[in-house]
Amino acid sequence: MNQQCGIVVKYFASLKEKLGRSEDYFTLTRSMTVSDVWAQLNPELTPPEQLKVAVNLDYVSWDWVVNPGDEVAFFPPVTGG
Amino acid sequence: MNQQCGIVVKYFASLKEKLGRSEDYFTLTRSMTVSDVWAQLNPELTPPEQLKVAVNLDYVSWDWVVNPGDEVAFFPPVTGG
Amino acid sequence: MITIVQETFNPWDALQTYQQQMELRVLRTLGATNVFVGSMRDFNQEVQVERMVLEYYPGMTEKQLGMITAQANEQWSLIDSLIIHRVGEVFPTDVLVLVAVWSAHRADAFEACRFLMEALKSQAPFWKKECVAGQQARWVAENTVGYKHY
Amino acid sequence: MITIVQETFNPWDALQTYQQQMELRVLRTLGATNVFVGSMRDFNQEVQVERMVLEYYPGMTEKQLGMITAQANEQWSLIDSLIIHRVGEVFPTDVLVLVAVWSAHRADAFEACRFLMEALKSQAPFWKKECVAGQQARWVAENTVGYKHY
Numbered sequence: 001m002n003q004q005c006g007i008v009v010k011y012f013a014s015l016k017e018k019l020g021r022s023e024d025y026f027t028l029t030r031s032m033t034v035s036d037v038w039a040q041l042n043p044e045l046t047p048p049e050q051l052k053v054a055v056n057l058d059y060v061s062w063d064w065v066v067n068p069g070d071e072v073a074f075f076p077p078v079t080g081g
Numbered sequence: 082m083n084q085q086c087g088i089v090v091k092y093f094a095s096l097k098e099k100l101g102r103s104e105d106y107f108t109l110t111r112s113m114t115v116s117d118v119w120a121q122l123n124p125e126l127t128p129p130e131q132l133k134v135a136v137n138l139d140y141v142s143w144d145w146v147v148n149p150g151d152e153v154a155f156f157p158p159v160t161g162g
Numbered sequence: 163m164i165t166i167v168q169e170t171f172n173p174w175d176a177l178q179t180y181q182q183q184m185e186l187r188v189l190r191t192l193g194a195t196n197v198f199v200g201s202m203r204d205f206n207q208e209v210q211v212e213r214m215v216l217e218y219y220p221g222m223t224e225k226q227l228g229m230i231t232a233q234a235n236e237q238w239s240l241i242d243s244l245i246i247h248r249v250g251e252v253f254p255t256d257v258l259v260l261v262a263v264w265s266a267h268r269a270d271a272f273e274a275c276r277f278l279m280e281a282l283k284s285q286a287p288f289w290k291k292e293c294v295a296g297q298q299a300r301w302v303a304e305n306t307v308g309y310k311h312y
Numbered sequence: 313m314i315t316i317v318q319e320t321f322n323p324w325d326a327l328q329t330y331q332q333q334m335e336l337r338v339l340r341t342l343g344a345t346n347v348f349v350g351s352m353r354d355f356n357q358e359v360q361v362e363r364m365v366l367e368y369y370p371g372m373t374e375k376q377l378g379m380i381t382a383q384a385n386e387q388w389s390l391i392d393s394l395i396i397h398r399v400g401e402v403f404p405t406d407v408l409v410l411v412a413v414w415s416a417h418r419a420d421a422f423e424a425c426r427f428l429m430e431a432l433k434s435q436a437p438f439w440k441k442e443c444v445a446g447q448q449a450r451w452v453a454e455n456t457v458g459y460k461h462y
Contacts, residue, residue, distance in 0.1 A: 059435070
């Protein structure tokens with residue numbers, strides 16, 4: 001896989017445990033939103049309503065278009081502090 | 082002076098310096114409000130508008146009636162903290 | 163606890179010491195602590211303040227601080243609180259006041275601590291006299307209101 | 313300064329150390345410090361929590377904390393701020409988070425500290441998993457809103 005054409009997808013906390021994995025590598029073959037990325041990688045699971053998504057360490061909405069080289073992350077509401 | 086019939090009047094901070102004294106002892110000969118007490122002890126000085134008054138360690142208004150044995154205090158707005 | 167102190171104090175040491183005296187069963191219920199520390203700046207209204215003298219009204223000051231603490235306990239769900247106020251001669255960087263509030267949840271600690279500070283500044287009989295470089299010492303006229311942003 | 317720590321820390325020691333490194337010319341401008349300390353209680357929603365595991369998102373967590381600190385600096389007049397957040401395995405009475413804000417005047421310190429805590433709790437990627445006596449470990453679902461009284 002050419003890293004430049006791929007994206008890294010990370011999962012955290014309860015989502016990571018539910019999916020049983022913490023990271024996916026994925027090669028973009030067409031223009032995709034984060035919503036498309038989720039559907040491609042987790043077709044069996046409708047994303048929980050509260051699920052958050054970040055691209056390159058910033059929060060984005062589900063219609064955000066990803067680019068090759070991006071780091072995408074899905075995670076439940078944060079509970080720190 | 083019989084302590085039981087008298088009141089102690091205290092002055093603090095800038096008021097104490099202005100008056101040049103920190104305490105007066107005063108024998109009540111009739112029913113008096115704190116306003117009367119001030120007028121009796123400091124006839125030459127109209128009390129500054131912002132001046133605070135306390136009787137027995139609690140804030141009171143200027144029409145509060147004093148009793149023998151009371152501790153009356155006059156002081157400028159507080160500036161602690 | 164409410165204390166009036168004549169000597170310089172270190173707020174972090176004071177908090178350490180105070181919290182060390184709490185029982186473990188109390189410590190295990192603490193979720194939130196909010197602390198305010200007020201210290202002496204060397205400038206006030208454009209003039210350089212070299213030192214200050216803090217006067218108070220022994221008896222009334224403690225009573226008023228006790229009353230505002232009781233009010234805070236009525237209004238919020240608090241586990242403990244600590245007020246330490248300095249009096250006497252103070253110099254720049256000296257701590258003037260420490261207010262600390264312990265509670266289970268953060269809203270109570272934040273709000274009660276701020277309430278205590280504002281109430282202290284408007285009710286507790288303390289007066290500051292500033293000694294300004296090259297000028298006669300002057301009494302601070304009045305405290306500012308602290309809730310300016312609301 | 314923003315720090316993520318893996319080990320137990322004492323908030324009052326941390327503040328002492330941090331403030332000791334400030335320059336005297338900075339210390340002389342400080343009028344107000346507001347500190348929030350969040351610690352682990354042994355009860356949450358009626359069940360006894362024996363320990364917790366705090367997960368975070370290395371990189372994003374620091375970035376988000378940096379962004380909220382920048383926002384606080386835009387909105388209030390601050391001299392310095394410090395955020396320390398614990399991750400990994402924690403036990404009752406352990407400190408989870410410390411937020412400290414230094415300013416010239418108290419309203420800025422109070423408001424910025426509270427803003428930072430609320431922003432941290434809603435934006436910074438940390439997740440708590442509670443290990444409850446006699447039950448399976450469970451992820452905390454969502455943080456409460458802290459401004460309940462306003």
